Amino acid sequence: MTNPLSIRVLRPDEFEHAWPIFRAVVAEGDTYSYAPDTDLETARALWTTPPARTYVAERDGEVLGCYLLKPNQPGLGDHVANAGYMVARSARGQGIASTLCAHSLDEARRQGFTAMQYNFVVSTNEGAVRLWQRHGFQIVGRVPGAFRHATRGLTDILVMHRLL
């Protein structure tokens, strides 16, 4: 019997708990635009400087995934949330990204956001695209060659959106 995931907000000074996953995901160079050698302090600033917040998913005290939640724009666009998800390689295929997505949608609603937008879904990340579609997102844009994929070269990115 597997214990349930527990998801909580990380304080900025706790970002070290998410860092091993962040570092490993970014190093792969196939899903995020962050430089593959992004350092801890840059990552901490990107993911925890208010109004951005980082959440982690833990099971038996081990961090298996994390996500970023923030307004997608300042001011007159801050009713639309933005989020990004990362799962530890060792924990993939267990539905953790789906759990993180569902949690972020609830959390965004709770914070008063009325929509969620992803700006940079790598088009070759087909499992993720399908997963976001199952969570109600639609593809509302496609930018040609906006991502330098580590192995595929210039790759389209998708803009995805849903109301909350």
Added chain:
Amino acid sequence: MTNPLSIRVLRPDEFEHAWPIFRAVVAEGDTYSYAPDTDLETARALWTTPPARTYVAERDGEVLGCYLLKPNQPGLGDHVANAGYMVARSARGQGIASTLCAHSLDEARRQGFTAMQYNFVVSTNEGAVRLWQRHGFQIVGRVPGAFRHATRGLTDILVMHRLL
């Protein structure tokens, strides 16, 4: 006979030269997501913190317009530039936005960018949409209701793109 526009980079400590235009454009609440009461230091940080740069267009010593040029993403997306343009109300209808756009495309090429992307073109700003299309941009996305327009309420935004 009108003297030509002269366009130059502003240092961060010179942002006051662009500030009257920035403040006035943002206060209108119809083209940018920045909060209408954005303060000088926030604007300076947004528009001049490297790698972002602000350029101003001057005629006879008067600043008539300005633009922001920066990478649209960090790391693996930093081959795509992003720009935003502002023209003084008193100087509209003189083709200054078009001159700024052309200058930014040249400047982006010179800096090694291979594409330009606008993330947040307000769909009701039809003159701007047509102008960017004349400069080679295509609409590659449309996000429903992502902008709280000062007078029209929730308004779609467009993502526009061109190769350089």
